Amino acid sequence: MAEQAAVFDAVRRGMIPAHIYNDAEIFSLEKERLFGRSWLFVAHESEVPDAGDYVVRRVLEDSFIISRDNDGGVRAMFNMCLHRGMQVCRAEMGNASHFRCPYHGWSYRNDGRIVGLPFHKEAYGGEEGFSRKGQTLLPAPSLGTYNGLIFISLDPDAPPLEEFLGDFKFYLDYYTKQSSSGIELRGPQRWRVKANWKIGAENFAGDMYHTPQTHTSVVEIGLFREPKAEKRKDGNTYWAGNGGGTTYKLPDGNLEERLRYVGYPDEMIERMKETWSPDQQTVIGDNGFMISAASLFPNLSFVHNWPRVEESDDVLPFVSIRQWQPISENETEILSWFAVDKEAPEEFKALSYKAYLMCFGSTGMFEQDDVENWVSLTNTAAGSMARRLQLNSRMGMLFDGSPVVQPLSAEEFAGPGVAHAGYGEYNQRHLLNEWANCLERPVDEAASLAVGAEKPIEEVPR
Amino acid sequence: MSTTHHAIDSAQSPLGRHASTTSRAGKSLPFDDPRHLAAHHWLVEEAYILDHQEYETWLEMLTEDIHYFMPVKVTTALGSGYDTAPGMAHFDENKYSLSRRVARFATEHAWTEDPPSRIRHYVTNVRTFETDAANEIIVDSAVLLFRSRGDVREASLISAGREDLLRRDGDRWQLARRHIAVDESVLRTQNLAIFL
Ligand code: FES
Ligand SMILES: [Fe+2]
Numbered sequence: 001m002a003e004q005a006a007v008f009d010a011v012r013r014g015m016i017p018a019h020i021y022n023d024a025e026i027f028s029l030e031k032e033r034l035f036g037r038s039w040l041f042v043a044h045e046s047e048v049p050d051a052g053d054y055v056v057r058r059v060l061e062d063s064f065i066i067s068r069d070n071d072g073g074v075r076a077m078f079n080m081c082l083h084r085g086m087q088v089c090r091a092e093m094g095n096a097s098h099f100r101c102p103y104h105g106w107s108y109r110n111d112g113r114i115v116g117l118p119f120h121k122e123a124y125g126g127e128e129g130f131s132r133k134g135q136t137l138l139p140a141p142s143l144g145t146y147n148g149l150i151f152i153s154l155d156p157d158a159p160p161l162e163e164f165l166g167d168f169k170f171y172l173d174y175y176t177k178q179s180s181s182g183i184e185l186r187g188p189q190r191w192r193v194k195a196n197w198k199i200g201a202e203n204f205a206g207d208m209y210h211t212p213q214t215h216t217s218v219v220e221i222g223l224f225r226e227p228k229a230e231k232r233k234d235g236n237t238y239w240a241g242n243g244g245g246t247t248y249k250l251p252d253g254n255l256e257e258r259l260r261y262v263g264y265p266d267e268m269i270e271r272m273k274e275t276w277s278p279d280q281q282t283v284i285g286d287n288g289f290m291i292s293a294a295s296l297f298p299n300l301s302f303v304h305n306w307p308r309v310e311e312s313d314d315v316l317p318f319v320s321i322r323q324w325q326p327i328s329e330n331e332t333e334i335l336s337w338f339a340v341d342k343e344a345p346e347e348f349k350a351l352s353y354k355a356y357l358m359c360f361g362s363t364g365m366f367e368q369d370d371v372e373n374w375v376s377l378t379n380t381a382a383g384s385m386a387r388r389l390q391l392n393s394r395m396g397m398l399f400d401g402s403p404v405v406q407p408l409s410a411e412e413f414a415g416p417g418v419a420h421a422g423y424g425e426y427n428q429r430h431l432l433n434e435w436a437n438c439l440e441r442p443v444d445e446a447a448s449l450a451v452g453a454e455k456p457i458e459e460v461p462r
Numbered sequence: 463m464s465t466t467h468h469a470i471d472s473a474q475s476p477l478g479r480h481a482s483t484t485s486r487a488g489k490s491l492p493f494d495d496p497r498h499l500a501a502h503h504w505l506v507e508e509a510y511i512l513d514h515q516e517y518e519t520w521l522e523m524l525t526e527d528i529h530y531f532m533p534v535k536v537t538t539a540l541g542s543g544y545d546t547a548p549g550m551a552h553f554d555e556n557k558y559s560l561s562r563r564v565a566r567f568a569t570e571h572a573w574t575e576d577p578p579s580r581i582r583h584y585v586t587n588v589r590t591f592e593t594d595a596a597n598e599i600i601v602d603s604a605v606l607l608f609r610s611r612g613d614v615r616e617a618s619l620i621s622a623g624r625e626d627l628l629r630r631d632g633d634r635w636q637l638a639r640r641h642i643a644v645d646e647s648v649l650r651t652q653n654l655a656i657f658l
Binding site for chain 2: 090093096187192218220223309349357358361362363364365369371373375
């Protein structure tokens with residue numbers, strides 16, 4: 001415990017005890033105190049558009065069925081049969097009005113309610129022995145949505161989702177609300193890498209510094225024109241609410257010109273203007289900053305880039321949403337989705353998808369080099385020497401704690417939160433500070449539910 | 463209709479519209495048919511070229527209209543009629559995007575392959591079909607890719623079925639379409655900085 005307190009102290013000074021990237025004890029603390037209560041992304045409403053549609057997603061070891069019930073509501077249900085605990089749904093996606101447990105045949109409606117219980121009368125004595133009424137698959141303790149993004153929390157007393165997101169919502173809209181219809185999400189590609197989950201989240205939150213080095217090759221082959229070191233450091237990093245991200249500084253122009261510069265067609269630009277607030281438009285149009293990568297605490301990231309996808313000078317923007325799903329202290333499952341505005345022209349959707357595949361995801365040419373670094377880092381953090389090393393994550397901060405550059409003023413950057421131009425590890429520090437806050441705080445014992453242990457109290461008719 | 467290994471169609475992809483729609487006709491050819499022998503020879507040569515990461519040579523073995531397509535596999539209930547994620551793939555490539563991938567490996571800054579992986583493609587279960595076009599054949603094969611990186615890192619395996627369309631141009635065959643049916647929904651390799 002004293003050892004852990006020292007870890008959190010170091011993190012708050014901007015120092016990173018290297019072993020936190022590969023430490024079984026830290027990971028079990030993360031499971032309990034961080035993933036046991038944080039808001040976690042599970043799916044987007046566009047993945048379950050019609051009644052009966054479902055996808056199965058995990059939160060660490062817990063499997064949840066995310067379904068669209070017959071009344072159009074979105075449900076998240078623990079994927080365990082109430083009888084003897086069989087996994088009720090073993091597909092990853094599909095459409096079903098009911099889920100029937102393969103073990104003894106209990107069946108559940110797509111909103112979780114029990115509908116069928118074989119030999120209910122003979123085996124249980126009917127309602128006298130087991131009351132079906134009110135029995136449902138265990139719902140996720142908390143569920144919330146924003147712009148169609150579905151989040152759950154294992155904490156029944158989690159603060160409301162919007163409160164948790166806070167001012168990060170302002171930035172989330174650039175990725176997920178480019179028109180009033182919002183996005184459609186495709187995928188995910190899923191693959192497992194031998195890297196600690198925090199590294200990706202930190203990288204996407206604020207690591208502009210790695211771009212010119214790690215991603216040299218994609219500039220050399222003409223895929224992406226921006227990451228040259230000089231250009232990258234003119235961008236800024238911002239932190240707001242529980243998330244933060246990076247931006248590129250665009251060449252001179254107004255809102256329309258700058259959105260055109262990254263490849264948006266005029267009809268999409270018109271819808272953005274109708275949808276985004278004046279401040280959201282000012283960030284791009286007047287301040288000249290275009291969102292790039294971002295992370296929402298703890299393990300959801302976003303990316304927006306605009307590569308060349310054909311033999312021409314035109315560029316095409318894409319958005320990806322990705323989750324760093326922890327498997328262990330040294331393994332992460334990456335779930336990487338492609339997101340596109342629902343109202344975008346079909347031609348744009350096709351090319352934007354192509355842009356995504358060329359840059360990010362399992363085959364993406366940016367991502368390939370990122371992951372190699374993260375695997376290597378995780379490997380190196382496993383041993384006893386890493387326990388003697390505190391890495392320096394203080395970029396952008398002087399010894400006395402004051403910033404190397406002053407935060408951007410409201411005139412320079414109209415977005416909420418705090419933003420700094422140039423390279424800095426402000427956001428990685430924000431993320432790890434929040435991590436330390438979570439890990440320090442014990443979680444309350446969760447309430448348990450005994451399935452049908454007692455006779456339900458009769459409702460007295462009045 | 464089969465309950466698993468649902469056929470892949472280029473038309474599933476918005477990027478597959480340019481692809482050839484040639485399909486197989488009849489039963490697989492006898493193993494001593496010259497077209498089968500030519501196809502098998504081609505696949506084995508290709509495997510060596512990919513193992514040696516001679517990607518520029520490989521590009522020359524592909525037609526200009528190639529669709530190189532590997533959808534994302536998903537687990538679905540029996541009878542669902544599909545087993546790939548709608549609208550999503552790992553690879554969904556044309557000649558241009560493949561050429562960018564190859565060009566990247568040729569730079570000195572593709573860190574993921576420096577030091578390079580040691581890869582070996584095990585190609586087996588080859589069978590060949592005629593098509594309606596005299597200069598086109600369809601070849602099925604199974605491929606197991608072994609990939610080792612570094613000295614002690616756990617090696618990774620990727621198992622897949624492939625359906626290839628080979629087109630004859632003069633005295634050489636070229637790959638005009640490849641559909642890759644990967645056997646895992648969640649890949650156990652750090653990236654696909656390889657070709658199948
Ligand atoms: S465990 Fe599901 S019906 Fe018995
Ligand atoms: Fe990167």
